[in-house]
Amino acid sequence: MDKQAHNNGMHQELPPPKMQVGFAGWIRKNMLSSPTDVLLTVVSIYILYKIVPPLANWVFFDAVFSGDVKHRNECREIAAGACWSVIVARFEQLLYGFYPVHLRWRVNVTFVLLFVALVPLLYDQVRGRKYLLWFTLFYPAFAFVMLWGGLGLESVESSKFGGFLLTVLIGVTGIAVSLPLGIALSLGRQSSMPLVRLLSICYIEFFRGVPLITLLFVASTLLNYFMPPGTYFDLLLRVIIMVILFAAAYIAEVIRGGLAAIPRGQFEAADALGLKYANCMRLIILPQALKISIPGIVNTFIGLYKDTTLVVIVGLLDPLGISGATLADSKWQGLSTELYMFIALGFFISCFAMSRYSLYLERKLDTGHKDQ
Amino acid sequence: MMSNIWADKKSRQTIIQIIVIVVVLSLIGFFVRNTLNNLELLGREASYSFLFAPSNYDINQHLIEYDSRSTHLRATVVGIINTGLVAFFGIMLATFIGFVAGVSRLSSNFLVNRIAYVFVEFSRNVPILLWILLWHGLIVHNMPHPKQAIAAYDFAFLTNRGIYMPKPLLEPAFWGVVVALLIALAGAYIFYRFARQKQELTGEQYPVYWVNGSLLVALPLLAFWLLGFPAELEYPVFKGFNFKGGLVLSPEFIALLIALGVYTGAFIAEIVRAGILAVSHGQTEAAFALGLKANLAMRLVILPQALRVIVPPMISQYLNLTKNSSLAIAVGYMDIVATIGGISLNQTGRALECMSIVLALYLCISLSISAFMNWYNKRISLVDR
Numbered sequence: 184m185d186k187q188a189h190n191n192g193m194h195q196e197l198p199p200p201k202m203q204v205g206f207a208g209w210i211r212k213n214m215l216s217s218p219t220d221v222l223l224t225v226v227s228i229y230i231l232y233k234i235v236p237p238l239a240n241w242v243f244f245d246a247v248f249s250g251d252v253k254h255r256n257e258c259r260e261i262a263a264g265a266c267w268s269v270i271v272a273r274f275e276q277l278l279y280g281f282y283p284v285h286l287r288w289r290v291n292v293t294f295v296l297l298f299v300a301l302v303p304l305l306y307d308q309v310r311g312r313k314y315l316l317w318f319t320l321f322y323p324a325f326a327f328v329m330l331w332g333g334l335g336l337e338s339v340e341s342s343k344f345g346g347f348l349l350t351v352l353i354g355v356t357g358i359a360v361s362l363p364l365g366i367a368l369s370l371g372r373q374s375s376m377p378l379v380r381l382l383s384i385c386y387i388e389f390f391r392g393v394p395l396i397t398l399l400f401v402a403s404t405l406l407n408y409f410m411p412p413g414t415y416f417d418l419l420l421r422v423i424i425m426v427i428l429f430a431a432a433y434i435a436e437v438i439r440g441g442l443a444a445i446p447r448g449q450f451e452a453a454d455a456l457g458l459k460y461a462n463c464m465r466l467i468i469l470p471q472a473l474k475i476s477i478p479g480i481v482n483t484f485i486g487l488y489k490d491t492t493l494v495v496i497v498g499l500l501d502p503l504g505i506s507g508a509t510l511a512d513s514k515w516q517g518l519s520t521e522l523y524m525f526i527a528l529g530f531f532i533s534c535f536a537m538s539r540y541s542l543y544l545e546r547k548l549d550t551g552h553k554d555q
Numbered sequence: 556m557m558s559n560i561w562a563d564k565k566s567r568q569t570i571i572q573i574i575v576i577v578v579v580l581s582l583i584g585f586f587v588r589n590t591l592n593n594l595e596l597l598g599r600e601a602s603y604s605f606l607f608a609p610s611n612y613d614i615n616q617h618l619i620e621y622d623s624r625s626t627h628l629r630a631t632v633v634g635i636i637n638t639g640l641v642a643f644f645g646i647m648l649a650t651f652i653g654f655v656a657g658v659s660r661l662s663s664n665f666l667v668n669r670i671a672y673v674f675v676e677f678s679r680n681v682p683i684l685l686w687i688l689l690w691h692g693l694i695v696h697n698m699p700h701p702k703q704a705i706a707a708y709d710f711a712f713l714t715n716r717g718i719y720m721p722k723p724l725l726e727p728a729f730w731g732v733v734v735a736l737l738i739a740l741a742g743a744y745i746f747y748r749f750a751r752q753k754q755e756l757t758g759e760q761y762p763v764y765w766v767n768g769s770l771l772v773a774l775p776l777l778a779f780w781l782l783g784f785p786a787e788l789e790y791p792v793f794k795g796f797n798f799k800g801g802l803v804l805s806p807e808f809i810a811l812l813i814a815l816g817v818y819t820g821a822f823i824a825e826i827v828r829a830g831i832l833a834v835s836h837g838q839t840e841a842a843f844a845l846g847l848k849a850n851l852a853m854r855l856v857i858l859p860q861a862l863r864v865i866v867p868p869m870i871s872q873y874l875n876l877t878k879n880s881s882l883a884i885a886v887g888y889m890d891i892v893a894t895i896g897g898i899s900l901n902q903t904g905r906a907l908e909c910m911s912i913v914l915a916l917y918l919c920i921s922l923s924i925s926a927f928m929n930w931y932n933k934r935i936s937l938v939d940r
Contacts, residue, residue: 213665220664227666378572382579392921393914394878400896401914404906408593409586489682496885503684519692527681527689534680 241265242524254514269515270525273505277525280345280500286337290348293329296322297355305540323359341419345500347529349419353501354488357426361487362480364427365434366473370464372435373442383435390432396493398425403497422494430487437483441476442468474548481541485534492530502526590907605903606631612898614889616805627899634894635916641811641890642877648816649876650869653823660828671824678821684882686818691810691886698806701797712791712798718809719791722802728785735778736771743767807888811880819876823869830865831857863935867928874924878917891916 202211214224245264250271252258258266270277279287300322303315330352332338344352371383390398402421410416445468453463473480495503506522509515560566594600606628613623617633618640659671678686698715699705705713712719750761779785791801834857842852883890884897891913900909 213663216663223662223664223667227664227670230670231666376568376572376575378576382575388922388925389918392918392925394881394892394917396881396884397892397896397910397913397917400892401910404900405910408590408907411589412593412596485680489680492682492684493882495684496882503688517696519696520689523685523689523692527685530682530685531677531680535676538680 255516255518265521265524266518267521267525269509269518269521272515273509273522276505276509277346277502279348280505281343282345282348283337283339283343286339289329289336293326294351297326297351341417344419346502346505349494349499349501350488350491353419353423353426353491353494356423357430357487357491358484360427361430361434364431366438366469368431368435369438369442372439387432387435390429391436395426395429395490396496398429399493399497401425418497419499422497422499426487426490429490430483433483433486434480437476437479438472440479441472441474444475445471477544477548478541481537481544485537488534488537489530502529594907601907602905603908605899605905605908608903610899611902614894616808616889627895627903630899631891631895631912634889634891637888637894638877638880638883638890641808641815641880641883641888642873644812645815645819645876645880646873648812649819649823649872652816652820653869654827656820656824657827657831660824661831675821675824678817679825681818683814683818683879684885686814687810687882687886690813691806694806694810701793704793704798714798715806716797716803717806718804719798720802720804721788721790722800724787724789726785728782731782731785732775732778736775739771739774742774743770746770805888807883807886810886811883811888815876815879818879819872822872822875826865826868826872827861830861833864834860866935867932870924870928870931874921877920877924881917 202208215221241264243264245262246267247258247261247264248267248271249261250268252261252266252268253272255266255269258268275284275287279290282290299315300319302309303312303319309315328334328336330339330344331341368383368387371379372387374380374383399422402425403418406421407414449467449471450463453467458466492501492503495501495507498504500508503526506519506526509522510517510519560570607626609624610627610630611623612630614621614630614633614637616637618636619629619633621629621633656671656675659667660675662668662671694717695715698713701712701714701716704719707713710721746761746766747763750763754760789800791798791803793799838856838860839852842856847855880890881892884893887893895909896913900906903909
């Protein structure tokens, strides 16, 4: 008989059962825990099998990426998959529209500096935030001069703007201006002055009640009626104004929800401290209300950013407008899937990034006061 | 003196309101005067009489009688019906996708959970207009010509001109079946009330779902048989270059429907997920402690509480879907915007009148839905003790 490896009354430690830990354990726990679970796993694998390999073949393995191909029929001769050559051929247009080629560096500089301007707003731990904020303050004027020209720079008409440049331009301007307007409207809706409240309600309900596309039609067809005879202002500007007015109504509703969640005691405490209305709002109410409404606000921003695609319907050349023009070209006819997928990817990346940032902000601002 | 007035809250508010109203009224006055001036320069006045003139254009999908000699008013009605049609089926589809994806997001099965996650994120982070165009392009460019149509059991045909399906032709006697269905519905309701009363009094349970389900199926079928099958199917037949007869779903309608359903469905999925997560875990445990089975616990305890969180945002998603259906114009589906706000506007040049009609129609839809929502919220809100 072997010598006992452990003391009397104690058993040696056995390793855990193989099927409970490690990879096998994980599979068993997350994919095969019950008969229904097994069935679901099988169905899921079947769905993946039906979708992923054909899609991967079409997108990658059977696709043509070469920029030398200048016609869709050449693509078809090489491979049966996607013809990404159309993207390569029209890449610059999809980014800049018809912005003059020799001036595109101005767009690039403006775009890169946009992130510099955003940094102090998005992260408050940045070194030298004070100076960066000054830069942010002057950025809109700077961007305007860079994009449209003036002050010695060659001027560019806004009808030349297009592609993702237009998307980012309308989106960022809309986001930046609609937030303060929305805050003002939500405060107006809570106001103790009946007339101000009534006007705010009318505004909010009107703009929330109609689709953006009808407002864009109003901007493109009707605005001339409302202006003194002979006035002309730029279609791009009209569209941006409409997008701002539209988004502000939605922001106002989101912030109203945040305001409604603030306990009455906070208002009373501010009154008791002798704070005036402006200070009470700025120092006590709005910081809390905005914090609560962050998810809603970011969702509205994402919605606004996605809604910039609608400008194609009133004739601006955003990425969809450029694809429309490309598809009308007999060389690239019928390649709509490739073009739309590329644009969809562009939107997905930016919108997904925005929603991730909102999650980060929620976690950072969470003071743990919420009772669970 | 001046500072006194300003220091008093009441008079200060009065002054602010007077300033606001003056500014707003003068702004409105400015716009109205400009509009009148502009109309005068164009040599005409705002008038809605064009609504009764012939429209001179065709609409490919109309559920009511319509041709190019019909009036603009009738074209508008066709547009409203088309908007309603795509919104109705879109809402059905979105609700179905939303509930399936939302529950899948909560599944403990890794694969199901991840597939739903990827689906939701991809669907809602891509603009709806892009979805509509993508689906439309897929159908128009990638589906076969009617000649090589993909046949589904010789029943439906998928082509690049839409889906062709048999159309039920109903004879007048079919009304008998409808009446039978109504009677069955009434009977089911009465039995439901009776069973419930009985259960409250004695605790005895009747198989309500089985009885009512079979009642609802059997009675109309019986009527259908007794009346001698007063309906038949008109099959689409391939003739010349295209299918003739049957029911056609145009590529525009299908693209719009799928895009609206998938996009809104992704939002509803998140709402459903949040709603179910909002029901505290103690409720589930309490239900199990009472001895309820999983499906009963879900139906009687969790779902009613989750629905209170789910329904209000879901209705506002329905409203969004209806408003987003206005993007139909991008693929040429003839809804409100494309008829009165599109072709009618271009033909008559009456931008002011046409756009005011479009805006008023959408406002009516939105305001009535939000009025309903306020009523509903009041009804279901928890009464604090």
